[in-house]
Amino acid sequence: MTGAGTGAHQAQGLAIETRALTKKFGSQTAVNGIHLRVPRGAVFGFLGPNGSGKTTSIRMLLGLTQASSGSISVLGQSMPTRLSEVLPRVGALVEGPAFYPFLSGAANLRRLDTADPFAPRRTRRARVQGALERVGLSHAAEKKVHAYSLGMKQRLGIANALLLPRELLVLDEPTNGLDPQGTREVRSLVRSLAAEGTTVFVSSHLLAEVEQMCTHAAVMSVGSLVAQGTLAALRQVGETRVHLRTPDAAGALRVLTRLGLEPARATNDAADAVVVAPLGDTNWQPEAIVTALVAGGVRIRGFAIEEPSLEERFVALTGEGFDVAQ
Amino acid sequence: MSPSETRPPETEGGPHVRHGGSWDLLGSEISVLFRRRRTWAMLVAVALIPILLAVAVRLSSSTLDPGEGPPFLDRVTQNGLFVGFTAMVVAIPLFLPLTIGVVAGDTIAGEAGLGTLRYLLVAPAGRVRLLLVKYAGAALFCLVATLTLTVSGALVGAALFPVGPVTLLSGDTISVTESLLRSLLVAAYVTVSLLGLAMIGLFISTLTDVPVGAMAATIVVSVIAQILDVIPQLDWLHPWLFSHYWLGFADLLRQPLDLGSFAHNAILQAGYLAVFGALAYSRFVTKDILS
Amino acid sequence: MKLVSRNALRWLPAFVVPAVVVTAVIAVPLQAGAAVDLPDKTPEQVLLLVNDSTVSAFSGTVDQSSDLGLPSLNLTEALPEGNDSTSPLGLTTVLELLSGSHEFRVYVGGEGQSRVQVKDRMAERNVVHNGSDIWLYDSSTNAATHLSLPADLEATAQAKSAELHSQLPTDLATPAQLAERFLSELDPSTTVSVGTDARIAGRSVYQLLLTPRTNEMLTSDTLVASVSIAVDSETGLPLQVTVLAQGQSAPAFQVGFTAIDFAAPNTDLFNFVPPANASVTEQTLPAKPEGSTGDHSGDHSPAVGEVPVVTGTGWSTIVEVPAAAVPAELGDNPLLDQLTTAVDGGRALTTSLVTVFQSNDGRVFAGAVPLAALQAAAQ
Numbered sequence: 002m003t004g005a006g007t008g009a010h011q012a013q014g015l016a017i018e019t020r021a022l023t024k025k026f027g028s029q030t031a032v033n034g035i036h037l038r039v040p041r042g043a044v045f046g047f048l049g050p051n052g053s054g055k056t057t058s059i060r061m062l063l064g065l066t067q068a069s070s071g072s073i074s075v076l077g078q079s080m081p082t083r084l085s086e087v088l089p090r091v092g093a094l095v096e097g098p099a100f101y102p103f104l105s106g107a108a109n110l111r112r113l114d115t116a117d118p119f120a121p122r123r124t125r126r127a128r129v130q131g132a133l134e135r136v137g138l139s140h141a142a143e144k145k146v147h148a149y150s151l152g153m154k155q156r157l158g159i160a161n162a163l164l165l166p167r168e169l170l171v172l173d174e175p176t177n178g179l180d181p182q183g184t185r186e187v188r189s190l191v192r193s194l195a196a197e198g199t200t201v202f203v204s205s206h207l208l209a210e211v212e213q214m215c216t217h218a219a220v221m222s223v224g225s226l227v228a229q230g231t232l233a234a235l236r237q238v239g240e241t242r243v244h245l246r247t248p249d250a251a252g253a254l255r256v257l258t259r260l261g262l263e264p265a266r267a268t269n270d271a272a273d274a275v276v277v278a279p280l281g282d283t284n285w286q287p288e289a290i291v292t293a294l295v296a297g298g299v300r301i302r303g304f305a306i307e308e309p310s311l312e313e314r315f316v317a318l319t320g321e322g323f324d325v326a327q
Numbered sequence: 328m329s330p331s332e333t334r335p336p337e338t339e340g341g342p343h344v345r346h347g348g349s350w351d352l353l354g355s356e357i358s359v360l361f362r363r364r365r366t367w368a369m370l371v372a373v374a375l376i377p378i379l380l381a382v383a384v385r386l387s388s389s390t391l392d393p394g395e396g397p398p399f400l401d402r403v404t405q406n407g408l409f410v411g412f413t414a415m416v417v418a419i420p421l422f423l424p425l426t427i428g429v430v431a432g433d434t435i436a437g438e439a440g441l442g443t444l445r446y447l448l449v450a451p452a453g454r455v456r457l458l459l460v461k462y463a464g465a466a467l468f469c470l471v472a473t474l475t476l477t478v479s480g481a482l483v484g485a486a487l488f489p490v491g492p493v494t495l496l497s498g499d500t501i502s503v504t505e506s507l508l509r510s511l512l513v514a515a516y517v518t519v520s521l522l523g524l525a526m527i528g529l530f531i532s533t534l535t536d537v538p539v540g541a542m543a544a545t546i547v548v549s550v551i552a553q554i555l556d557v558i559p560q561l562d563w564l565h566p567w568l569f570s571h572y573w574l575g576f577a578d579l580l581r582q583p584l585d586l587g588s589f590a591h592n593a594i595l596q597a598g599y600l601a602v603f604g605a606l607a608y609s610r611f612v613t614k615d616i617l618s
Numbered sequence: 619m620k621l622v623s624r625n626a627l628r629w630l631p632a633f634v635v636p637a638v639v640v641t642a643v644i645a646v647p648l649q650a651g652a653a654v655d656l657p658d659k660t661p662e663q664v665l666l667l668v669n670d671s672t673v674s675a676f677s678g679t680v681d682q683s684s685d686l687g688l689p690s691l692n693l694t695e696a697l698p699e700g701n702d703s704t705s706p707l708g709l710t711t712v713l714e715l716l717s718g719s720h721e722f723r724v725y726v727g728g729e730g731q732s733r734v735q736v737k738d739r740m741a742e743r744n745v746v747h748n749g750s751d752i753w754l755y756d757s758s759t760n761a762a763t764h765l766s767l768p769a770d771l772e773a774t775a776q777a778k779s780a781e782l783h784s785q786l787p788t789d790l791a792t793p794a795q796l797a798e799r800f801l802s803e804l805d806p807s808t809t810v811s812v813g814t815d816a817r818i819a820g821r822s823v824y825q826l827l828l829t830p831r832t833n834e835m836l837t838s839d840t841l842v843a844s845v846s847i848a849v850d851s852e853t854g855l856p857l858q859v860t861v862l863a864q865g866q867s868a869p870a871f872q873v874g875f876t877a878i879d880f881a882a883p884n885t886d887l888f889n890f891v892p893p894a895n896a897s898v899t900e901q902t903l904p905a906k907p908e909g910s911t912g913d914h915s916g917d918h919s920p921a922v923g924e925v926p927v928v929t930g931t932g933w934s935t936i937v938e939v940p941a942a943a944v945p946a947e948l949g950d951n952p953l954l955d956q957l958t959t960a961v962d963g964g965r966a967l968t969t970s971l972v973t974v975f976q977s978n979d980g981r982v983f984a985g986a987v988p989l990a991a992l993q994a995a996a997q
Contacts, residue, residue: 060616103362113447115355161446401760496742497735498757499891598643608628
């Protein structure tokens with residue numbers, strides 16, 4: 002495992018860095034000036050609803066499509082100018098697995114392995130066998146792919162990314178079509194790869210998946226990168242807030258503003274208003290705020306300090322419901 | 328973007344050394360091509376052309392007058408070695424272009440349709456290297472298809488009819504051995520004739536992600552070229568049509584052997600290779616792979 | 619911006635390569651025909667060059683093309699039943715050769731050895747001459763015709779030539795004088811000049827240009843615009859003949875080498891043995907040949923009223939064939955209906971170079987003149 006011994010070294014610097022990366026299809030902007038920074042050694046979750054530009058970004062990272070503007074650097078090298086040097090060090094699963102249905106699983110992997118000029122022929126069979134074992138497909142190695150289930154194809158796709166030790170794995174929706182058992186297996190596989198020092202870049206539209214696997218995440222919405230950082234940082238950023246129920250909305254707003262917060266009415270019901278205010282950088286203790294409110298003559302029906310959940314943050318950033326981003 | 332002959336720098340990931348090179352990918356391409364049932368079906372169909380011709384002539388009671396039916400057909404009963412020539416004349420206008428259209432049209436569009444194109448490219452196969460390998464595969468198919476026809480023709484001709492010295496168009500007679508050599512030369516000529524069409528197919532294949540569309544378009548192109556070739560008002564255009572010299576292998580059946588049209592045809596096809604190769608290159612290296 | 623220029627660079631081959639190919643396609647023939655500069659020669663010197671030519675053996679490819687404006691022929695349908703379809707030199711063949719373009723391979727081995735191959739699509743017609751044998755072979759019908767020339771034919775020809783020589787005026791003893799005489803004979807009707815040097819079949823050539831004079835009384839209202847003969851500057855072998863018609867930029871008729879090799883061809887080429895399954899016809903030519911191939915071998919001595927009458931001079935010469943001399947079979951030939959159109963006073967065949975007019979009384983007029991001239995002659 003070439004990647005294993007040098008993990009510490011890799012942790013420095015960025016595995017992926019984009020600057021103002023933009024992709025336009027005609028007049029539509031699919032990806033809008035994103036600055037993505039994926040540290041080496043991270044398991045990086047790339048979150049966003051379907052159609053938010055995740056796959057388009059990944060295609061640009063891998064040199065499949067050209068950026069309309071902006072620049073990309075992968076493993077310290079400019080893409081796509083140094084594509085032939087970068088890609089052998091990257092394993093990828095892009096927009097679902099794709100194989101020759103008339104070839105067996107193993108033959109498919111061998112075929113794709115020949116496309117990599119740096120893949121040694123001598124060890125090809127052994128490596129294919131190893132990769133199939135790693136994703137639990139050894140039993141179906143000689144079965145034709147058209148007889149594979151969606152989950153098996155997904156595993157085969159991951160196996161293809163693992164044919165050689167890689168410095169970076171780009172996995173686009175790796176758990177698609179997998180049963181809960183398969184999903185758990187992928188999760189633990191990603192963890193073990195990360196432990197070997199591989200940077201893993203996982204895209205997903207499922208928050209839970211990212212929360213369970215990743216150390217870092219970025220959130221895409223309608224082509225824009227709306228947040229990124231470590232999971233802990235994402236949870237924190239300005240999210241802790243005061244949640245107040247009161248019939249004296251105007252008074253509450255006045256008091257909270259005096260405290261240096263930025264309150265806002267969440268409902269318009271005059272008799273029973275909800276006022277929220279992010280705590281932000283202020284260091285007010287909850288009891289101090291309540292004291293100030295009471296002193297200001299505000300009647301309190303309910304008071305809470307809300308700790309942020311990533312879910313909420315995600316929904317706030319990307320919108321709710323089934324509105325697939327355009 | 329060339330399939331970078333330079334080694335990547337010795338990075339933290341450990342030394343990367345080129346191992347397989349392009350031959351591995353070519354070998355894999357050929358094995359995938361000839362593992363497909365479709366490829367075999369086409370080759371069997373190609374082999375059936377001389378067989379059907381020979382059997383039909385054998386079973387038919389009426390004898391053909393000279394000049395009746397496709398060229399050489401009247402000679403078949405006297406000499407089985409003519410089966411291959413007749414079959415070639417019959418297969419060139421439509422059947423061989425059809426099979427080439429299927430193979431060449433499938434090259435890039437087929438991979439795009441399956442989605443394997445993106446995995447080949449991130450492997451990374453290199454776009455230029457992939458184009459070259461794909462074209463080499465299609466060219467090999469041209470050769471295999473014409474050889475299949477030639478060999479099948481020679482075998483069925485020898486099985487059903489007497490075999491002996493062959494009379495050339497000039498009226499001179501050559502030995503069986505020489506006639507077999509000339510058959511191979513004819514196969515080489517026809518293979519070269521189809522190379523231009525194969526490159527056109529490759530180019531069309533880079534334009535779409537729908538392989539059937541690319542195949543149909545390539546076949547249509549070959550049919551249109553042949554239609555243009557018989558419109559007298561366009562006679563200035565005729566020498567520039569890739570299909571113009573397709574039946575020119577007749578010159579290989581003259582005495583003395585006339586290699587002039589072989590060379591002429593080869594130059595014409597080389598022109599098509601250059602033009603459509605350049606178009607395929609430009610199109611493919613700038614293409615956004617969205618499949 | 620950088621990306622744009624990168625893409626532009628990658629599209630460059632798509633424009634450059636086709637441009638280079640097209641340029642090559644246009645430039646190569648131009649280059650072949652350009653920049654030939656031979657020492658200047660007078661028409662007389664060029665004629666002498668032809669006369670002094672000692673080429674006796676060569677092989678080459680000949681292209682012949684005609685743009686006579688003939689109506690397109692349906693030759694297979696029009697082929698008269700039972701006619702000489704086996705003869706490669708019959709009327710049908712001649713008409714066929716006059717329309718469209720053909721490619722020949724010509725082998726000349728000297729001493730009565732020659733072979734001409736007409737390259738047809740998937741077929742070939744051969745004429746092989748070897749001493750006293752002439753073989754005609756057509757691969758499309760797999761039929762061969764063998765003509766034996768009488769042994770004394772050559773002797774007869776030589777005697778005739780000697781006889782002709784003895785009749786010549788004494789001041790024409792040398793070829794130079796002959797050339798001079800020839801040119802002065804031509805002079806009233808024709809301008810003879812040497813055109814720009816060119817390259818034909820890869821060889822530099824002088825172009826002898828014959829242009830009908832169109833002056834005052836000799837105004838020849840001929841259809842011929844000019845005739846040019848390309849003469850190889852080294853060997854003196856004429857390599858190409860081009861006939862231009864009035865008001866037509868493409869040659870009305872052109873025959874010329876596209877490749878030539880002055881090495882003697884392999885003599886095996888002239889030893890023609892008919893293929894085993896071919897149908898072979900044996901023919902012997904009479905000692906005094908009337909027709910060229912024996913097609914009209916019937917004894918057929920010209921009688922009064924059958925002799926063609928020649929009127930006019932130079933380019934506007936009109937030949938009149940009396941009705942009695944017109945072969946009867948011609949009238950029945952369905953080809954004629956296809957070829958000719960009804961005009962005032964008879965039927966006419968008009969081409970860009972030659973006009974043939976058959977008046978209602980059966981006489982046939984022909985010449986390189988407009989139809990009106992023939993109609994006038996028929997009055």
